[in-house]
Structure formats: C-alpha cells, structure tokens
Amino acid sequence: MVESRGDTVYVEELLSIEIYETVALARLRLENQRRDEAEYKLMTLHKSNEAWLITGISWGWGVTQ
Numbered sequence: 001m002v003e004s005r006g007d008t009v010y011v012e013e014l015l016s017i018e019i020y021e022t023v024a025l026a027r028l029r030l031e032n033q034r035r036d037e038a039e040y041k042l043m044t045l046h047k048s049n050e051a052w053l054i055t056g057i058s059w060g061w062g063v064t065q
Contacts, residue, residue: 009033022047037061 015027024045029038044056 010039024052 009032011031011033013029013031015029016025017027018025024047026043026045028041028043030041031038038061040060042058042060043054045052046055047053
C-alpha cells in the first residue's frame with residue numbers, strides 16, 4: 001500500500017478534460033487554504049499501451065482573457 005503525504009492545504013477541482021486520440025489535457029483549479037488567489041494547473045497526458053501517463057504539468061495564478 002502506498003501512503004500519500006500530499007499537501008492538504010489544497011482543494012482540487014477538475015475544470016475540464018479534453019481528449020484527442022492519444023493526447024489529453026486536464027485543467028484543474030487549486031484552492032489554497034492559506035492564500036486568497038486560486039492556482040491553476042494544466043496537465044498533459046499521453047496514452048501508452050496500458051494507461052494514460054502524465055507527461056507535463058504547468059502551473060499558474062489567475063486567468064486572463
């Protein structure tokens with residue numbers, strides 16, 4: 001059994017998942033209990049023969065349009 005020792009300060013919310021055959025993009029919002037500003041994460045995944053693998057993670061604060 002693997003025990004997670006992740007930071008419990010964050011509450012994660014999955015905003016969207018886009019799947020394009022063997023590549024997927026997952027967007028998450030992370031509410032930090034110690035800060036007023038939310039953080040955002042974009043995860044890039046690639047499909048292998050057996051599973052989806054996270055191949056990249058980008059972090060940021062705030063959303064601009």
